[in-house]
Amino acid sequence: MTAARMLAVTVDCHQPDLLAEFWSAVLGSPKTRTWTDSHGLTYRQVELPGGPALLFQPVPEEKTVKNRLHLDLAPVELDQRAEVERLVMLGAKVIDDPADDPWVVLADPEGNEFCVLPPR
Incomplete structure (x- = not known):
């Protein structure tokens, strides 16, 4: 098949x-x-x-509601915090940074959510 x-x-x-x-x-x-x-x-x-x-x-x-599908990213060269800062400088916005979870939720310039996790 x-x-x-x-x-x-x-x-x-x-x-x-x-x-x-x-x-x-x-x-x-x-x-x-x-x-x-x-x-x-x-x-x-x-x-x-x-x-x-x-x-x-x-x-x-x-866009009216939360995405049903989103991208999860992991930094290749930077640590997670530095990657989030880089993405914000490119135009992303931090939406949520939950203390109990290993990801940070951001949105692209049109509000589409995505997550940044620690490096793999």
């Missing part, structure tokens, strides 16, 4: 260019691609080596 391969994690947003630049800097992946579908919508895609791409899809509606 053949299994499917995940091509991308798609994020609905208002500003695909802004989010692609933010996530490109967060993940240290400068390779991005822009493409337009048959309806004239322009998408931005951040290519991730060895993994699925992040695809930013323009939509007209606002």
Whole structure:
């Protein structure tokens, strides 16, 4: 039996260019691609080596509730606190820093939640 391969994690947003630049800097992946579908919508895609791409899809509606899917990140070179500070400087916002849990919850420039855990 053949299994499917995940091509991308798609994020609905208002500003695909802004989010692609933010996530490109967060993940240290400068390779991005822009493409337009048959309806004239322009998408931005951040290519991730060895993994699925992040695809930013323009939509007209606002984000209204907590994400049903979010990304968990672990720093590669910095400790967790330094990584959170770096992400805030890139435009993220700290949403929650629970004392009893090992993660910090942040939001990207359009309010999409993600977590930063300690290095692995």
